[in-house]
Amino acid sequence: MDPDTAIGGGRDRFPSTRHSLLAAVTETGAVPHEALEQVTALYWKPVYKYIRLKWRKDNEAAKDMTQSFFASALERDFFQQFDPAKASFRTYLRMALDRFTANQYAAANRQKRGGAAVTESLADDCEPVDGETPETVFQREWQRQVFALAIEDLRAYSESAGKRLPFQIFAAYDLAEAERPAYSELAERYAIAVTAVTNHLAWARRMLRGCVEARLRGVTAGDRELRGEMRSLWS
Amino acid sequence: MELSDSVLQHLRAVVDLPDFGGTRYELEGEIGRGGLGAVYAAFDRQLQRRVAIKVLDGEEEARVIAGLEHPAIVPIYDAGTLPDGRAYYAMKLVSGERLDRYPRGDVPLSERLRLVERVGEAVAFAHTRGVLHRDLKPQNVMVGSFGEVYVMDWGVEGVAGTPQFRAPEQASGAAALDHRADVYALGALLRFVLPADPPRMLRAIAAKAMEPNPADRYGDVPALLRDLQRFQNGQAVEACPDSRWQRTRRFAVRNQVLLLLLAAFVAVKFFLFFVRRL
Numbered sequence: 347m348d349p350d351t352a353i354g355g356g357r358d359r360f361p362s363t364r365h366s367l368l369a370a371v372t373e374t375g376a377v378p379h380e381a382l383e384q385v386t387a388l389y390w391k392p393v394y395k396y397i398r399l400k401w402r403k404d405n406e407a408a409k410d411m412t413q414s415f416f417a418s419a420l421e422r423d424f425f426q427q428f429d430p431a432k433a434s435f436r437t438y439l440r441m442a443l444d445r446f447t448a449n450q451y452a453a454a455n456r457q458k459r460g461g462a463a464v465t466e467s468l469a470d471d472c473e474p475v476d477g478e479t480p481e482t483v484f485q486r487e488w489q490r491q492v493f494a495l496a497i498e499d500l501r502a503y504s505e506s507a508g509k510r511l512p513f514q515i516f517a518a519y520d521l522a523e524a525e526r527p528a529y530s531e532l533a534e535r536y537a538i539a540v541t542a543v544t545n546h547l548a549w550a551r552r553m554l555r556g557c558v559e560a561r562l563r564g565v566t567a568g569d570r571e572l573r574g575e576m577r578s579l580w581s
Numbered sequence: 582m583e584l585s586d587s588v589l590q591h592l593r594a595v596v597d598l599p600d601f602g603g604t605r606y607e608l609e610g611e612i613g614r615g616g617l618g619a620v621y622a623a624f625d626r627q628l629q630r631r632v633a634i635k636v637l638d639g640e641e642e643a644r645v646i647a648g649l650e651h652p653a654i655v656p657i658y659d660a661g662t663l664p665d666g667r668a669y670y671a672m673k674l675v676s677g678e679r680l681d682r683y684p685r686g687d688v689p690l691s692e693r694l695r696l697v698e699r700v701g702e703a704v705a706f707a708h709t710r711g712v713l714h715r716d717l718k719p720q721n722v723m724v725g726s727f728g729e730v731y732v733m734d735w736g737v738e739g740v741a742g743t744p745q746f747r748a749p750e751q752a753s754g755a756a757a758l759d760h761r762a763d764v765y766a767l768g769a770l771l772r773f774v775l776p777a778d779p780p781r782m783l784r785a786i787a788a789k790a791m792e793p794n795p796a797d798r799y800g801d802v803p804a805l806l807r808d809l810q811r812f813q814n815g816q817a818v819e820a821c822p823d824s825r826w827q828r829t830r831r832f833a834v835r836n837q838v839l840l841l842l843l844a845a846f847v848a849v850k851f852f853l854f855f856v857r858r859l
Contacts (some may be wrong), residue, residue: 375840488590490583490584493592494584497584520592521584521588522588523587523588545602546730548600551595551596552664552665554592555665556666570595580593580597580614580619
């Protein structure tokens with residue numbers, strides 16, 4: 347029997363069984379390079395979109411500010427001051443981002459006031475666009491990025507484990523932008539039985555869920571926060 | 582990789598669906614989502630009946646409920662592990678309404694109080710087994726089509742509770758919660774089911790159960806239930822002690838037949854006394 351399809355099988359063989367980033371920070375007193383990479387990979391896009399929407403920055407300005415945030419804010423103290431009992435790391439990071447952008451904004455205004463007093467209205471800048479708040483956009487972009495990274499992990503794992511076909515079927519069906527093909531159409535395309543299509547799809551979804559969990563485990567402070575973040579993905 | 586909104590939505594819908602491959606169950610669809618996991622309707626091929634299956638990240642809840650056999654606690658049929666490692670347990674599929682959706686407009690006060698009493702009895706029973714609910718709220722109470730009441734979603738360590746029904750000590754993350762957190766939630770539940778302008782004594786019972794300081798609440802759930810019973814018997818309640826006048830009036834109402842007989846007896850005695858004098 348394929349161990350990946352056995353009850354409880356395959357759990358230990360996900361692309362990377364990540365340890366808790368914050369546990370690592372606490373244990374070593376230093377911020378591992380991998381931890382910073384994980385945070386940046388997951389949060390760069392949500393932070394960028396959040397800045398664009400909340401602070402009405404154009405593309406280049408938002409990129410610069412995002413870059414500055416990740417370059418200066420994610421220091422050792424930032425991780426050590428995080429208290430998982432108070433909020434999730436995601437919420438903590440967004441609050442830190444708010445403080446950072448507010449400080450940048452104030453500094454920019456001070457420079458402008460060196461000449462004529464030019465101040466922009468913060469209230470106007472915080473107006474939601476198309477009925478969406480910057481917070482909901484941040485949440486959605488976070489969900490999008492979690493899945494995007496997990497799909498890349500799944501793709502890499504499928505390649506290395508000789509599971510190209512299940513991934514191809516998953517990509518053809520679950521990642522279809524237009525109308526999804528029928529199972530029978532996929533069966534014909536790949537010359538396999540319809541039941542094999544559904545089995546491959548079930549395997550890929552199950553593995554993807556595992557990849558999602560592994561990605562989130564890397565940027566959470568323990569099981570409780572991980573479960574909360576997993577729930578936030580589906581709600 | 583950039584995922585479109587529609588693909589993201591699809592992935593969120595399908596990736597969390599439980600894969601019951603290798604089990605005796607066929608997935609029918611999601612019927613609810615709580616703090617600890619999602620609940621699905623499924624068909625049990627072996628016993629040819631529909632069941633509810635809760636899928637969660639740990640097995641603790643199943644073990645907690647399996648140890649609670651009570652008419653107001655949904656019985657567990659089976660438990661296991663999904664291929665992706667998540668735990669599940671199958672239970673009776675209750676047909677009825679959640680209390681928060683239960684139409685309360687025409688429901689008499691006595692029926693509203695009966696619902697709270699049934700919930701209270703289940704919680705009190707669980708407390709005798711050392712189990713706290715931790716997240717008692719209308720969404721976790723089912724009222725069946727024959728009026729039966731089921732308390733669901735028994736909490737495990739770490740449940741945050743729901744703001745409107747959560748005791749202050751639970752909100753503050755106090756390490757050692759005790760049964761008085763459930764007393765608070767039951768008081769909130771009582772307040773929830775009461776009509777818009779409830780009797781003063783019922784308001785007082787709910788308020789006492791929801792005192793911010795646990796020491797000021799009822800000592801346990803049975804004490805709260807006894808006060809509800811006193812109210813229904815027309816007696817004074819612990820939450821709202823009567824003044825002397827109110828006690829006299831309540832005594833008179835409760836014993837009006839006896840008092841009328843006594844008054845009649847005295848009147849006859851007087852009448853006979855004067856007749857004999859004539």
